[in-house]
Amino acid sequence: MAASQSDTPKTAPFVLLWKQMRGFRGKYAWAIAALFLFTAINYVAPLVASATIDFALSGKPDDSRPITWIIGLMGGADFVRERLWFPALLMVLLTVIAGGFSYLKGRFAAEASDGIARRLKDRLYDHLQRLPARYHDRAETGDLIQRCTSDVETLRMALAAQVVEVSNAVLLLLTALPVMVMLDGRMTLVSFALVVPIILFGYIYIGKVKHLFAEVAESEGQVTRVVQENLTGLRVVRAFARQDFEIDKFAAPNKLYRDRSLKLLHLMAWYWSASDLIVVTQQGIVLFTGACFISQGSLTVGTLFAFLMFLNMLLWPVRQMGRTLTDLGKSVVALNRMGEILSEPEESVPAGFVRPSSPAAGKIEVRDLVFGHGEENAAINGISFTVEPGETLAILGPSGSGKSTIMHLLLRLYDHTSGSIRFDGRELTELDRQWVRSQFSVVMQEPFLFSKTIGDNIRLGRGGAEAEQIHEAALLADIHDTIKGFPSGYSTLVGERGITLSGGQRQRVALARALLQDTPVLMLDDALSAVDAETEATILEALRSRHGRRTTLVIAHRLSTLAHADKVIVLEKGRIIQHGTHAELAAREGLYRRLWTIQNALENEMSQDTAP
Incomplete structure (x- = not known):
């Protein structure tokens, strides 16, 4: 329109x-x-x-x-x-x-x-x-x-x-x-x-x-x-x-x-x-x-x-x-x-909005959440979950089940229709949008890079970051060695929307940008879909080493990405149909177990095909 x-x-x-x-x-x-x-x-x-x-x-x-x-x-x-x-x-x-x-x-x-x-x-x-x-x-x-x-x-x-x-x-x-x-x-x-x-x-x-x-x-x-x-x-x-x-x-x-x-x-x-x-x-x-x-x-x-x-x-x-x-x-x-x-109204700021002076702990409580983009069926329909500070929540579900919508609601890109989202005990809609977004580091499903140097794109996460801090974030995202291999290193210019980098490289630069921001909550929206299994394992190991330092929400289709999570919820048509740990859901009959069985079978078959 x-x-x-x-x-x-x-x-x-x-x-x-x-x-x-x-x-x-x-x-x-x-x-x-x-x-x-x-x-x-x-x-x-x-x-x-x-x-x-x-x-x-x-x-x-x-x-x-x-x-x-x-x-x-x-x-x-x-x-x-x-x-x-x-x-x-x-x-x-x-x-x-x-x-x-x-x-x-x-x-x-x-x-x-x-x-x-x-x-x-x-x-x-x-x-x-x-x-x-x-x-x-x-x-x-x-x-x-x-x-x-x-x-x-x-x-x-x-x-x-x-x-x-x-x-x-x-x-x-x-x-x-x-x-x-x-x-x-x-x-x-x-x-x-x-x-x-x-x-x-x-x-x-x-x-x-x-x-x-x-x-x-x-x-x-x-x-x-x-x-x-x-x-x-x-x-x-x-x-x-x-x-x-x-x-x-x-x-x-x-x-x-x-x-x-x-x-x-x-x-x-x-x-x-x-x-x-x-x-x-x-x-x-x-x-x-x-x-x-x-x-x-x-x-x-x-x-x-x-x-x-x-x-x-x-x-x-x-x-x-x-x-x-x-x-x-x-x-x-x-x-x-x-x-x-x-004449279009800007994002509203309530008269009594709250901007806490101290950083958030990262606790997220969702209760009976409902949201729809229009008159069509609700994208989110009555879901509830809680993530304690430092925990990792994994979200799984077919396309259109509402995974990314949850991320958008937490960032207040949209406000929910009914229900409640509480962040550190405060209702999300009562908090200043800019403050809320400053507490989240996000790697979007389609990472966007600006037509600048790789270093500048990573530094977007924290404007005053030193070179050592940028390198540390790149190491965690397993992109540092790749960047150093470029003729201009961190000064390498990327094309519009990062087009001169591969899909996996763009995702890892975006991940480094989010890690550099170092906020109380990290959200990964299918952020490792374009990287190979070996690189994914390296990144996940680096993230596991920082477990407990920040609340993490992970959306992924590859179940190996979700295996280390403290909690897993499975969505279908805007509702939670399963929840538990990876071990619990893999042992329980349902969508998660079926996907786990299929992916394991495919990985075993590929391993046999590629074995010498």
Whole structure:
């Protein structure tokens, strides 16, 4: 199930954005101030040109017009007429100054948008670490990656450019209108004849494409998911010669993404073409009407020139409103997708949660435990057992019997539906999750190694561990000699998910990591399934030498792994069907004895087959 399908109430996108802008709003204020000065200077340059044309080349026009203010600031009509280089130089200087303010505008906006994007990525990553396991069970990894990278980048680009562009369009409109009215009211009406239709056209356009943004983002997430899944399982794909199948599987979401993107691009192309036609028509109307007024003697050439320059500056950002609205629409969709993640509640912390100050002894008491992953039959159905500090409990059962689920419940990856789990006499749900997990060392059924050195992967168990402590843990896990045999030893880099190591090597590195952590409870979830019998015997002997130092829970299918346990429980369909010691269960009729008989027979047969 995609992450977006959660029923959790979503954070309003602009509320989310406003919160993330804390500390950067001042930079946006400076960007808008620089934009205001940039706009004002840009409007002075056409007035300088208009004044020069009317006063220096065509004779002095009506004194009531604002052009006379500009000519007065330049030293008067005679001064300008005798020194035509001066207004040209002044326009160049004004352009340079305007360029400086444009640079400041872009710099402040870029610094603010980059800071907000970084904060959002940090917030999303931090939040994902704290979401409950149930959320990650239904979320798609590729889609989450898409939301934390591409969606954030979409928002960053919109904040860097489009927020300022909206301010630019508003300032241009507010600045241009009074100046143009002062120059000539008739031409102002003509100049704005098609501006309102352009704005309405952009508004209608964004309404039509808004749903396409979400569809394109969703289909891009599907492409990312397929690529991520394929690369993760690349060895499996090649082992089963499924390359062609995977290529075909990728082609479907890729085609859907292509089709939706093309649909969006076609609509955008239609908008740009139509808006270009409207803009050119508006300029033609102004030029034609101005020429008629000049021929009648009611308008000067300089004023028409100013109107054409004002119109060019005004129509471009107005025309850009379509693109601005497009990018803003994408950013709203991106904000909604990020908001869906951030609206998911983190793992709850009860108001009165307990965080004991001393390390745990490691006593575990389970009573009438019930748990289910959904409305289906319960994965755990009324089991009870007790593990005293320092004891070893072995758990056996067929696939789907609930073995790993017990581990997940003890780690509070999930909370049980009913019953009780007490840890050192305290109810587990009343204890702080982080403290609970700090008391357990775990080797998962599928050990995960990071794309770092072997030493760094083992050190994950205890960040400040010295080299001698790492070597000691590796010796207990029977991996030290193997690591020393690598050209770079403990500095050997392992591939993503430890792919450059064999399955048995990965399990032993993960075991060394857990042993280095040295917590009150050690949990091994089928942790020796990929090692050979001789290596398993060496590891078990090392673990037996530490018997009584920590509580140990062992899940395994190979009964030789369970033989040294103080207690053994056998699960079937979420219930305990047998319990006792290895000797008791091997002598008693039941599932354990049948498995023990079968495995012994197989081992004897293999020994005979391999005997010289």
